[in-house]
Amino acid sequence: MLKHILKAVQIHAAAEYPNESCGVLISIGRKQKYIPCPNTATDPSEEFRIAPEDYAAAEDEGEVIGIVHSHPDATSRPSPRDLAMCEATELPWHILSWPEGDLRTIVPTGHTPLLGRPFVHGAWDCWQVCADWYKREWGLEFDAFKREDGWWEQAEGPSLYEQAYEAAGFERVGTPQRGDMIVMEVGRTKHPNHAGIYLGSDPALPGESSAVHGAGPFLLHHMYGKPSEIIVFGGPWHDRTRLILRHKDAKH
Incomplete structure (x- = not known):
């Protein structure tokens, strides 16, 4: 300087x-x-x-x-x-x-790992880990998505995911395939406020070691206050699912 x-x-x-x-x-x-x-x-x-x-x-x-x-x-x-x-x-x-x-x-590195990143709303959060996966896996890019702190705690009404998914190029589907976005309802809210990437039976991530236990299916997500991680998608996570979204340019 x-x-x-x-x-x-x-x-x-x-x-x-x-x-x-x-x-x-x-x-x-x-x-x-x-x-x-x-x-x-x-x-x-x-x-x-x-x-x-x-x-x-x-x-x-x-x-x-x-x-x-x-x-x-x-x-x-x-x-x-x-x-x-x-x-x-x-x-x-x-x-x-x-x-x-x-x-x-x-200086920016341009390649923050998908796994183990700390939660920072607006930069490293559930939406961003999804967006980064799409960019690295399929070359898809999205406009900056502005979100205010605490939006996920709204008691009712449509969430940001419900408001924005169509404009971002997603459509609702019934049965998930690898690369679909799973939008869930977590906490005490009454709308879908958390998302992750459905990985199916293959938890591999581009350029990263992603050893996980279990038979799958797997989900990449980033919960508030926790590092980003891959989990087995089942039980309460499956029960909390409200939207299954597939991008129009999905490379299945």
Whole structure:
């Protein structure tokens, strides 16, 4: 990071302390500029959020080439959310510990393992593990799917899966085949709010070791607060199934 950029980031971190500071790094021709943004998170001492309108304003001024935020009274080591959102934004993330002043940069790898990833809503969650499987297994890609925290806890009404599956290219089917999306009702809600990929009798994942026990059929999924995993799809999971969805470009 250029010296004048680092100085601007440090000044912003000091001004926002003990809350997290946040902003974006932009490129204007050959020049770089740090644009500080308000932290609109509910608890700015623990996390940060850049409002869409602030991000859009930065894009109007130049090309966004990085996300910057501080870790008050903590090291610059990235949190699971930092790692997840770095992958989701496909941009370098610069993390400044404050007041220590250590700066660390993380870059997207483009290939987060499907198994064992920590749960980070909006970046590493049940929808994303499904979307990543489709991309790696079949080359299918989906537009960014915005979802608010806690949507899965709605007491009633159509869920995001019910609202969006047709527009995403899925249709309802009766009997699952490998690659179908299984949408289930978990918790105390009355609508389908959790999804996984039906793997049938073959739990193999592209480029990963996925040793599991049991005879199958298997399901890849990512529950709230738990690492992503492959489970045997039966018993209560089968009973919770509300939708079986097949993509129009399914490669069965």
